[in-house]
Amino acid sequence: MDPYTLYTLLTLASVGKAGLILLVAPQYPRRITRGMHSWALGGLMMGMNFALFVLAARALVPESVALGGAVTLGIGGTILVFVAVQELRERFYSKFVLLGVFVFTAVSNAYTLYAGHNKLRIITNSALAAAVFFMISYALLRSAPPSGRSIYRVTGVLALTISVVLAIRAVNPLILGSPIVHPMDENWVQQLTYSAILIGNVLGSLCFGLIVAEELNAELHQLASFDSLTRIYNRRVFENLATEELLRARTKREPVSLLMIDIDHFKQVNDSHGHAAGDAALVRVAETMEESLRHRDLFCRYGGEEFGVLLPSTAQEQAQRIADRLRLAMMHAGFRYGEEDIPLTVSIGVACIDRPPYDLSLIKHNADRALYLAKQTGRNRVAVV
Numbered sequence: 001m002d003p004y005t006l007y008t009l010l011t012l013a014s015v016g017k018a019g020l021i022l023l024v025a026p027q028y029p030r031r032i033t034r035g036m037h038s039w040a041l042g043g044l045m046m047g048m049n050f051a052l053f054v055l056a057a058r059a060l061v062p063e064s065v066a067l068g069g070a071v072t073l074g075i076g077g078t079i080l081v082f083v084a085v086q087e088l089r090e091r092f093y094s095k096f097v098l099l100g101v102f103v104f105t106a107v108s109n110a111y112t113l114y115a116g117h118n119k120l121r122i123i124t125n126s127a128l129a130a131a132v133f134f135m136i137s138y139a140l141l142r143s144a145p146p147s148g149r150s151i152y153r154v155t156g157v158l159a160l161t162i163s164v165v166l167a168i169r170a171v172n173p174l175i176l177g178s179p180i181v182h183p184m185d186e187n188w189v190q191q192l193t194y195s196a197i198l199i200g201n202v203l204g205s206l207c208f209g210l211i212v213a214e215e216l217n218a219e220l221h222q223l224a225s226f227d228s229l230t231r232i233y234n235r236r237v238f239e240n241l242a243t244e245e246l247l248r249a250r251t252k253r254e255p256v257s258l259l260m261i262d263i264d265h266f267k268q269v270n271d272s273h274g275h276a277a278g279d280a281a282l283v284r285v286a287e288t289m290e291e292s293l294r295h296r297d298l299f300c301r302y303g304g305e306e307f308g309v310l311l312p313s314t315a316q317e318q319a320q321r322i323a324d325r326l327r328l329a330m331m332h333a334g335f336r337y338g339e340e341d342i343p344l345t346v347s348i349g350v351a352c353i354d355r356p357p358y359d360l361s362l363i364k365h366n367a368d369r370a371l372y373l374a375k376q377t378g379r380n381r382v383a384v385v
Contacts, residue, residue, distance in 0.1 A: 006194045007053045010201060014047030014077075017205045029219050032212060035088035039208055042080030046201075049074035068109040071125045075105045078132040084208075085139045088215050101128065119173040126170035126193075133163035151214060155207035158200055165196040227301040229279055230286035235308075238300030239360060242310045245298065246358040249312065255354035257319030259309040260367040261289070261326070264345045264379040266305040277337045281344055288333045292326050308367075316352035316384065323348040323382045331380065345380035347371060 021040035025033045049070040056066030079098050086093040105128055112121035140156030172189045225237045233241070242258075249256045263269075263285055270278040282305065289307065293299055298310040309326075311319050327348055335344045349371025353363045366385045374383035 004054065004057050006198060007050045007057075010050040010194065010198055011047050011054060013198065013201045013205075014043045014050065017201070018043035018047060021208075028212070028216060031090060032088065032215050032219065035084045035215075036212060038080045038084035038087055042077040042084065043201075043205075045073045045077030045080065047077075049077065064113050067121075068106075068113050071121075071129075072102070072106045072109055075125070075128055075132060076102050078129060078136070082132060082136045082139060085136060088211065089139070091139070101132070104128075122173050123170050126166050126172075130163045130166035130170060133159050133166060137163060151207060151210045155204065155211065158203055158207065162196050162200045165193055169193045230283055230301050232286050232290065232307075233298065233300035235300060235302050238298060238302070238308060238310070241298050243360050245310060245312050246353070246360055246363075249353075250356060250358040253355075254313045255315040255352055256358065256363070257311040257314045257316060257350060257352040258363045258367045259311065259319065259323050259326070260302070260349045260351075260364070260371040261285075261307040261309065261346050262348075262371055262375065263305040264347055264375075269342060269344075273337055273340070273342065277342070280337055281335055281342065284333065284335045285330060285344065285346065288330050289326055292329045293322075308364075314352075315354065316350065319350050319352055320382060320384055323350050327380065327382055347374040347379050348382045349374055350382060350384045 018040040021036050021043070025036040025040065028036065052061055052066040052070040052073070055061040056063050079102060083093060083098065105125070108124050109121060112118070112124065137156045137159035140152050140159060169189050169192075172187075225234065226232060227234045246256055248254075263281065266278065266281070269281050282301070285307070286299075286301065289309070290299060293309065294311075296312055298308075298312075300308050302308045311322060314322070327346055330344060330346045333344070335342045349367045349369065351363050351366035351370055353359075370383045370385040373385070374381050377383065
């Protein structure tokens with residue numbers, strides 16, 4: 001395939017992909033939409049990169065503009081793809097460093113074109129592009145979510161392959177007898193490079209769609225499983241997991257304890273300081289409790305200002321000690337809203353099952369009775385039934 005046809009196909013594929021992503025992005029959650037916008041703009045910039053070569057081949061754009069502007073746009077688009085991956089995974093990236101790479105690309109192209117250093121331009125541009133694709137590969141391959149690990153791995157390997165091809169192109173002027181000095185050169189390295197980019201463009205778009213679907217599934221799972229304010233389990237998921245734990249405990253004849261926790265005088269916080277303060281208080285309690293619990297304990301917001309904790313393999317005496325530790329942790333944690341310190345304490349009811357029937361409704365009933373007793377006898381205390 002001749003270079004002109006390759007560039008035309010790459011232009012159409014990049015621009016078409018960008019348009020489709022921008023069209024569907026608004027219907028997704030904000031985090032995913034940001035990633036999709038970055039990916040689409042990256043694809044659009046890469047499409048403009050290839051379009052400049054096509055226009056230069058038809059003498060519609062000066063060759064110097066095509067050579068300098070196209071590569072700068074191409075590397076800028078690749079940087080935006082890296083940004084998209086980081087935003088989808090909610091990872092940090094330095095805008096200043098990435099902007100610096102983009103500016104360096106523009107300046108180096110302007111200089112090498114002006115000075116006539118064609119070999120240096122090919123080496124520099126190919127090395128920069130290889131480095132950015134390697135960054136994309138690394139971002140995809142590291143810490144991929146377990147549910148979507150395979151598609152992240154496939155996309156990461158695809159980006160790594162393109163990085164290797166571009167690295168070969170970078171050393172090409174140093175080792176070949178007839179090196180690339182112009183993007184339209186029909187050189188085997190040139191053919192390999194743009195074939196890899198064309199295939200990568202098509203497969204990368206497909207993989208990106210699957211990644212977005214995976215991220216959307218994760219987002220929906222988060223919404224369905226966790227309380228939106230405190231980011232701990234909601235009641236439905238907690239009860240399902242607690243039922244499974246009780247079945248396991250029945251099989252092994254192990255004790256299981258349940259703590260029901262209620263924030264003392266929570267209505268006064270809402271009435272005196274507003275519902276925003278009440279929400280902040282709920283978050284503060286959830287954070288404090290979570291820091292003091294064991295990894296295997298199940299913790300949820302049961303509703304309103306009430307929380308539940310299931311303690312696997314925990315007898316009543318140990319559960320009472322854990323409950324008192326939670327109470328003291330909350331009493332000493334402190335809660336500051338605006339310019340005011342608001343005292344926050346909790347009352348905790350403790351119940352334990354160590355013999356059949358291992359029934360969630362029964363242990364919940366007993367823990368509620370204990371919680372009622374704790375509140376009736378003065379609050380900021382632990383009671384056991």
